[in-house]
Amino acid sequence: MRFTRMRTARATWAALVAVPLALGGLTSQSHAQDASPSPSGTFGPGCSSLSQKADTARDKVVEAAAAYPELSQLVAATVRARLGGTLDGKPDVTVFAPNDQAFKKVTASQLAALLKNEGQLKKVLTYHVVDQRIAPDQLSKGSFTTVEGSKLTTSGSGSHFKVNGKANIVCGNIKAANATIYVIDAVLQPPS
Template identity: 50%
Template sequence: MNTNRTVRTVVATAAATLLPFAVLGAGSASATVLDPFGPACASVPKDGSGSFDAMAKVPVATAASQNPELSTLVTAVKQAGLVDTLNNAQDITVFAPTNAAFAKVPQADLAKVLADKAQLTKILTYHVVGEKLTPAQLESGSFTTLEKGKLTTSGSGESYKVNGTANVVCGDIGTANATVYMVDSVLMPPMT
């Protein structure tokens, strides 16, 4: 286990115990700044719009719209009409494909999915789990998504995979209503 991560977790737990009523977000006592990790976290601004502190104060779809690495995901969420659904959900985890993840999808296929609201909604809701997941829960997990499919996670320390193929490139990002793990591949729900 990563010693630095363990120390940060102990400090964060102690702070949470000592300051249970600290309000990080406007009107939201549940906003949480977690302990982001991963190589893509370096692209997140240190302060201001899009920073981890700023994202902790707003709901997940709004937070994603402030992150330049998630602009394709935000376009897809808007196209599917899921902005309010995600912003109003409580205690969720979003495995958020980066722009690079969407770039792996052939352009014609991506355009076809973006034009099919039902299919787009199915794919996007497969990236959402109805509970906030900690990195420890990702070590060997199986979770039901809002799409009703299952996804699996594995790994440890600061190295995690989703469904055995997608890497978490920046994880444990807190928003007012969600925990976000940015991934380097678009997850596809099981075919039914």
């Protein structure tokens, strides 16, 4: 008899929980059709191929970027420009981080000239950094002032976004202790 009461009580409890969950699921679906949802967590077509060495949520931005082999060119350029301390010292930033494929799109002569000119290198790299954390829901029609001082724009919806209408966000919303990182497939140039 005791066993039967326990089974009945569990079945009743399951039914009480299932009905509100089912109704909540229907409500969420109808609202989801009304608005384009923003991604939560990391998103983008390149996230699955982005190999990460460790969890970066507790690392400062330069160390977090260094955990991704696909960002080795960016990390090397940041070290060369002596920006590591500056970026790690900021409390909240967003980095639109060009991956190694993005650096391969720059001609060898342009890249060599950029790496030789520390002032120009700093200008280009700080154009990829915004002095605030940018959430995915701010990307659809965003306009942000970069650390370099010029404007940068974002556009798109769902999990497909562009920066300055040119660079695709291939993996976004990567967390670091003081930053949010969006990996992009092009090196951005600040306006002249």
